[in-house]
Amino acid sequence: MLILVTGATGKVGRRFIAGLLDDPRFSKARIRALCHNRLLPETGRVEVTKGSIADPHVAAAAMKDVTHVVHLATCKETPAAVMDVTVKGLFWLLEAFRTSATAQQFILIGGDAGIGHFYYRHEGPITEDTPHCAYPGSYALSKVLEEVMLDQFAIQYGINNCCLRAPWIMEKDDFKYTLSFGDDVFGGPDWKALVPQGDARRYVQAGTVPLLRDADGRPLKRNFVHVDDLVSAILAAIDNPRAKRQLFNICMDRPVDYGEVAAYLAHTRNLEAVDIPSQYHSNWMDNSKAKYLLDWQPSYDLERLIDSAWQYERSQDDPRIVWYPG
Structure with a gap:
């Protein structure tokens, strides 16, 4: 098993790689970390490839001999880059994946920006059947296009894919x-x-x-997820036949x-x-489908989310660096 991880240096990428390497179920798995602006250290089970998925040659080279993809790379509110990186980048990865002789599963981490999170009123819980409704901005639009493109590649070419849709991802403080x-x-x-x-x-x-x-x-009411719970969902989806061509909401049990x-x-x-006061709207993402099909359960509730953030103590070699604002 060779897993390509894009966005490998982000909060989810780093935590996913560490979690997979520590999980006895994946003791023989290897990681290929595709890095752009920052790098990870290489180890016996982790190799690093540098470049941007906006370049089709980089995407094709990164996919060589890969069996699984965990796609985390994205852009925030950067209109000048979002189409090349987020949209075309996913296209190049999927093109390389569908023509690969080794490719087995493609996992995309989506976002609740694609269904508008608190910008729009929802008359009931947000399920995986809730229509896309991006809020204004290039980032939310890109999250819609990612999910639609992934779904269409499954329809057109029969690839084994899975999308885990996450709200705002928290870690540390x-x-x-x-x-x-x-x-x-x-x-x-x-x-x-x-x-x-x-x-x-x-x-x-x-x-x-x-x-x-x-x-x-x-x-x-607004939805959140802790990075550890998102990582556990990714691990639960890998090679899970019940995840094939499925979209899952991955979030706390309650907003x-x-x-x-x-x-x-x-x-x-x-x-x-x-x-x-605000003109935002409360919403409630329903994670029942992930619980049922993936046998997944979030471990963070409101009290744990708060306590872990307020109790976290940073060491001198762990400065608070925010690479993007949200």
């Missing part, structure tokens, strides 16, 4: 910084831009957290409720919260 009113905020909304500057400075000093409210005035976050932080850490 990420979740703590999603609630910061400072410049160190991770992702969006940019809370300091939603309150007066003086208030934002006070909130940073006091550790005050935002209690985001949805368009109906209720505490907003994060900003009201529950505020209450838990007030109770456990004596932190205050401030209401932030």
Whole structure:
């Protein structure tokens, strides 16, 4: 088994590679890490190939002798690159995969941007049958195009594929910084831009957290997943016959409720919260299909997500570096 991992230096790529190498089920598996701007160290079971999937020659060379692909590479809000890297890059990988004599399974990590997450109102739980509805921007559009392209390659050429659709992926102290009113905020909304500057400075000093409210005035519900749970889902999908040509929502059992976050932080850490009104909409991703077909179960609930983020202590050789904002 030779697994090509794109986006290998990202938070999911690094954690997936470590998890697979430690898993006795994959003791004979080898990794080919396709790296672009950053590199991983090579080991006896990990080889590194450098280049961009936007180059069809790179994609073809990276696919040589590969049996499985875990495709993680993507672009965020970078219109100048997103079509070449995310869309054409996936096309070149799939073209090389479908003509390969060794290729067995292609796993794509999708995103809830493709179904609009909290930008649009959903009248019920978001399932794998929910229609695509990208929110404004190039990133969300690219997530729709990825899923559609993967599905069409399966229809056209009968390839064995699987898409794991993940919401916002957390690790280490990420979740703590999603609630910061400072410049160190991770992702969006940019809370300091939603309150007066003086208030934002006070909130940073006091550790005050935002209690985001949805368009109906209720505490907003938004979906998250911890990187460890996403990795366990990927491992569960590899060579699983029940994953063939399937799309799965991979998320926490319940969405994060900003009201529950505020209450838990007030109770456990004596932190205050401030209401932030919005026109966003609460939503609820349903992960039942992954539980049923993959026998997968997330291990992170709201309390564990919060506690792990606030208790995480960074060492000097582990600085907080955000390669992209969300």
